[in-house]
Amino acid sequence: MASLKLNDIPPDIVIGRLPLYLRALTRLKQEGNDVTSSHELGRHLGISSAQIRKDLSHFGGFGKQGTGYQIEYLVAKLEQVLQVDREWLVIVVGAGNLGSAIAHYRGFADRGFRIAWLVDASAEKIGQKVGDLSVHPISDMQTIIRQNGVKVAMLAVPAEHAQSVADQLIDAGIRAILNYAPITIKVPDNVKVQYIDPVVHLQTMTYFLRSED
Amino acid sequence: MASLKLNDIPPDIVIGRLPLYLRALTRLKQEGNDVTSSHELGRHLGISSAQIRKDLSHFGGFGKQGTGYQIEYLVAKLEQVLQVDREWLVIVVGAGNLGSAIAHYRGFADRGFRIAWLVDASAEKIGQKVGDLSVHPISDMQTIIRQNGVKVAMLAVPAEHAQSVADQLIDAGIRAILNYAPITIKVPDNVKVQYIDPVVHLQTMTYFLRSED
C-alpha cells in the first residue's frame, strides 16, 4: 500500500530541507497565516521558489495553482512524509552539561520527539534528577531500548567512548543516532547518523572572515 | 600578498568539509600517526579519496606522491586556510540551559575559539557564575563587542528574540553567528550564519526509518 506518493526516489538533500520547510510553515501558521506560496516560503528561508516547488513535487502535488499552499494541509503532509506525525521516544546517553541541556530543552515535544530516558556511566550521576528525568545506569541502556522498542538516540558522551556506545546502541535496536561527540562513527547501512559539532560550524565561518567588508 | 595559494575560488561546500578533515587529522595525530593518505582519511570520514584530494588541491599541493600527507603539516595548512591558526573570542547570548552548556564545554579552546563572554536579558541571571564566566547584562553586549573587536557570536535565545538580538550583534560588529534558535534569521551579505537545530537532524533521520530491515 503506497500511502505516500513517490514520483521517484527523492534525493537525500531534498529530505534534509523538508524539516526546514516544516519549521517555517509552523511559524507562519503561528503568526496567523492560513495560506502561503513557494515565493513567501523561499523568502523566509533564503531558498528559491523553484527549488521549493521542485522539492515538494517529489511527494505529490500539495499546492493549488493560482492560490499556493494551504499551510495546515502542507504541514500535515510533511509530517507524514518525515514520519513525525507520531511521537518518537528518544534515549539520551551522557548526563553531563550537554546531556542535561538536551534533557531540559522544551523544543522536542511538539516536533515529534520525547526525551524519555537519560543514561550515564558515572556512578555518582545515577538516580539524580535532570528536569523530569532521573539518570539511569548505562548498564540498563540496552534493556531500556529493547523493552521499549526505542529507535532514536542522542549521543552526548566524550569522543573516546562514542564508537563503543554507538555499537551498543545499534546492537540493542537503535536506528538513528544524533551524535554530539566530535568524531565520525562507523555504523551499518541500515543506521542513520547525523552530527552536531559547533566547532565545525564556527570553523566554516571563520574561513570567510577575511578582512574586507 | 597572496599568502594562501588559491588556484580558483573554492566552492562553499568544500570549505564546509575542511573542518571535518581537520578534526579527523587531529585525531589521527593523537593516535600516534605522522602520515596519512587520502584513502585513509576518506575511510575515517566516509568520503571518497578522490574528493579529498580534489578538495585539498584548491589550496595547493599539500601531499607527496607515493607517500601521502604529513599530518602535522596538513593540519597547519588547514588551520591557516580556515583561519583557526589564531584564537577567536566568542560572545554567547543567552544563559539558559543551552548557553550554560556551551559555556561549560571544554572543546572550543584547542580548536580556535575562546568563549569569553556570556550575556543574558533576565535580571536574576546577571552576575551569576557559569563555569569561569559571569553573566553580563545584555545591555552591555554591544559595548563588549565594540571594545574587544569581537567577530563571532553564538545565539542561544528563544526564537522570538533571535532576529532582534542578531540585528544588534551585527550592528556592533559581529560577522559570524552560530544560531541555536530554531528560526532562520535575515542578515546582510557580509555576515555569515550557521544553524544548529537538533530537531531538524532528527526529523531528517526519521524519514529513513521506514519499516524494513
Next chain:
DNA sequence: AACTGTGAAGTTTTTCACAGCC
C-alpha cells in the same frame, strides 16, 4: 493575475582514470 508543477537547460559537484613522482 497569481501561482503550481515540471520538462529542459544550465550549473555545480563528484567520480573516474591516469600521468607523474617518490
Next chain:
DNA sequence: GGCTGTGAAAAACTTCACAGTT
C-alpha cells in the same frame, strides 16, 4: 607499488521558463 594532483566524464542538483489551473 603506492600515492598525489588533475583534466575529462559523469552524476547530481538548481534554475529557467512556461503550460495549465484557479
